Amino acid sequence: MNGDFKDLIDIEVIKKEHLTQIIVIVVTSLIIIALSAILGISTAMVQSRILLSKAESENEQEVPNEENQQVEEVIKETPKIPVYSEDAKNRMNNIYVADNEEKIAYLTFDDGPSSKITPQILQILKDNDIKASFFVLGSRVELLPDLVKQEYEEGHYIANHGYSHEYTKVYASANAVLDEYNVTEKAIRNAIGNEEYSSHIFRFPGGSEKGKYATVKNEAKNLLNENNISYINWNSLTNDAVGTPTAESLVEDLKKTSEGKNRLVILMHDSGTKQLTADTLPQVIAYLKEQGYCFKNFYDIMY
Numbered sequence: 001m002n003g004d005f006k007d008l009i010d011i012e013v014i015k016k017e018h019l020t021q022i023i024v025i026v027v028t029s030l031i032i033i034a035l036s037a038i039l040g041i042s043t044a045m046v047q048s049r050i051l052l053s054k055a056e057s058e059n060e061q062e063v064p065n066e067e068n069q070q071v072e073e074v075i076k077e078t079p080k081i082p083v084y085s086e087d088a089k090n091r092m093n094n095i096y097v098a099d100n101e102e103k104i105a106y107l108t109f110d111d112g113p114s115s116k117i118t119p120q121i122l123q124i125l126k127d128n129d130i131k132a133s134f135f136v137l138g139s140r141v142e143l144l145p146d147l148v149k150q151e152y153e154e155g156h157y158i159a160n161h162g163y164s165h166e167y168t169k170v171y172a173s174a175n176a177v178l179d180e181y182n183v184t185e186k187a188i189r190n191a192i193g194n195e196e197y198s199s200h201i202f203r204f205p206g207g208s209e210k211g212k213y214a215t216v217k218n219e220a221k222n223l224l225n226e227n228n229i230s231y232i233n234w235n236s237l238t239n240d241a242v243g244t245p246t247a248e249s250l251v252e253d254l255k256k257t258s259e260g261k262n263r264l265v266i267l268m269h270d271s272g273t274k275q276l277t278a279d280t281l282p283q284v285i286a287y288l289k290e291q292g293y294c295f296k297n298f299y300d301i302m303y
């Protein structure tokens with residue numbers, strides 16, 4: 001009996017041991033399952049993240065090359081803010097003085113923008129990789145702000161030619177000149193979407209010298225100077241705004257007025273009636289290149 005009883009106890013012990021083992025196995029298995037589940041989820045998350053970032057980078061790669069190039073171009077030609085320093089002022093005052101053999105031509109276009117002519121001029125400048133300077137009229141800037149923005153974004157210098165171009169208004173007084181300048185600066189800032197922009201360069205309608213309004217012009221020069229504004233005329237021109245020019249006469253007048261000068265500030269116009277200016281511009285550029293001129297704009301002076 002004793003033996004039987006002992007056996008029974010043994011069986012009980014074995015059973016208990018079994019139970020304990022089973023519990024341990026079950027608990028261990030549960031822990032393993034739980035751990036694997038956690039690991040599985042995190043692995044899946046990591047994997048999905050990798051897939052997601054892959055997909056994103058693939059998406060980025062899918063952007064056409066052409067668009068990428070355009071982005072690079074825009075970055076490369078980030079518009080600038082003119083910096084008006086004493087040095088810049090001196091360089092501006094001495095723009096016609098050639099202290100070396102370098103031949104430099106500054107192409108300048110007055111009275112724009114114009115919906116018809118400005119886009120043609122911009123295309124020709126782009127084709128020739130030339131940066132020019134535009135003396136815009138505030139009244140025109142308000143009408144065609146997008147063209148001014150395009151000029152600016154393509155690296156051309158936006159300078160100030162006053163607001164109205166009506167001599168009786170502009171030259172009513174020295175303060176009227178400054179007012180026209182300030183209103184136009186505001187129009188330029190709005191058009192290009194840059195509140196920091198200040199051109200610091202004015203061109204008097206009809207030029208800064210002599211004539212009926214000489215006294216007011218002289219007073220205005222002082223007032224502009226006090227307000228950190230330079231003014232500039234030109235020393236070469238195609239006479240595209242005088243009489244009834246032809247393609248031949250434009251190039252001929254450029255040759256005559258540029259002869260013997262290593263520094264050229266060339267006056268042209270991009271108002272609506274100046275189709276001839278756009279048509280002849282490639283010839284004008286070709287002639288200047290042939291004569292050994294390189295092309296700069298006022299950023300090269302004001303920056």
Ligand SMILES: [Zn+2]
Pocket residue numbers: 110111161165205206
């Ligand atoms: Zn003008």
